[in-house]
Amino acid sequence: MDKVNLICLDSEGGHGGSSKSLLIALKEINQKYFNISVICKKKSWVENEYNKNKINCEIATDMPTFTSLDKLSRNLYSFLYFSLIIWPLAFRFRRKIKKYLVSANIVHFNHVNQFLIAFWIKKKFPKIKITMHIRTMPYANFFSHLQLKISQQLVDKFICITENEYEHFMSILKHTNIEKNIIFNSIEEIKINKKKYSFLKKHKSLLVGSYSNFSFYRGTDRVILLASKIPKEKLKKILFVIVGETKITKGDRVRSKNLSGCSNLEEYADKLGVKDSFVFLGHISNVEEVLINTNITLKLSRENNPWGRDIIESMFYKIPVISIGKYEGFIKNEFSGFLLKSFDLEKLVEIILEILANKNKINTMGYNARKIVCKKCDVKKNAFLLEKLWKKML
CATH class of the missing domain: 3.40.50.2000 (Glycogen Phosphorylase B;)
Structure with a gap:
């Protein structure tokens, strides 16, 4: 069996718990069966950790993300700003990931805020499989519904970190049956400097x-x-x-x-x-x-x-x-x-x-x-x- 070419996109890049959870999980994936590359939005300590574990990691600070907010006015402004400024300026990011996408089997998104990148990938590379982590519970409003509805059309498998994210997902979409994949965040024993603090x-x-x-x-x-x-x-x-x-x-x-x-x-x-x-x-x-x-x-x-x-x-x-x-x-x-x-x-x-x-x-x-x-x-x-x-x- 050929190795699976897995591309992971991390919008936190070491500046949050979700990013750390992805790192810990990928370190344990059997590289006999997977070629893994990670693209992070922010430069941080995780880049070195990935490289130490023979996982290719690149930084793309212009990775475009859109997060559903609590108020309609803020969502409208953010989406307009994303459409007119953030997305057009992210052409270097799109050019950078294309070199990975030509041979990719699966692209994994670590957050739903990357759903518009998923839309672009599915349009350009329709044969690529897409998975997405649901790690948060978005506001129950029109923009969250739209975000999750679009994601549902693009993503082949969703992964929720507890039953709560799955149930919240279902409550926003309503009348939709999404496969239930619950995989808890992982934790590892590491060497700690107990005296530092x-x-x-x-x-x-x-x-x-x-x-x-x-x-x-x-x-x-x-x-x-x-x-x-x-x-x-x-x-x-x-x-x-x-x-x-x-x-x-x-x-x-x-x-x-x-x-x-x-x-x-x-x-x-x-x-x-x-x-x-x-x-x-x-x-x-x-x-x-x-x-x-x-x-x-x-x-x-x-x-x-x-x-x-x-x-x-x-x-x-x-x-x-x-x-x-x-x-x-x-x-x-x-x-x-x-x-x-x-x-x-x-x-x-x-x-x-x-x-x-x-x-x-x-x-x-x-x-x-x-x-x-x-x-x-x-x-x-x-x-x-x-x-x-x-x-x-x-």
């Missing part, structure tokens, strides 16, 4: 971590709001560690008046009088080196999605997670973490103070958390499922 532990009894680039919907501002509600004498014993980009956009300030006058999360923490209880580390490639020095992870997303990469990595290293939502596939309340059905500041403060008073309470939760993740996110098992899916398409 051990200085964070000095003079603090409890370290609380949060790991995501800020947006209103990701809700990192809620961590700061929570800190402001903790009694001052107790807060002195706690350090909140924020990893990820902290910029607050104009759109974020429109959605939340609390953020007015702040250009980043550091300023918001200062505004609420809790800046001394926070350390902001920015973007870090090896988040694991931070989280192993913490006691608990907070994910207070407004999207109620307690299953992201930050959650599974924390659980893998026996760090329980406090989050919001109804999905119990990973966090089982008071078994592998704390799961609230809705954002409840009073309850969150109560949980933090309870852990501060008795950290032993979360030790067993940490072991339970790791067992769950090791079972669902086994990298070899999930790589086998991906290989099987791709091979069956040819």
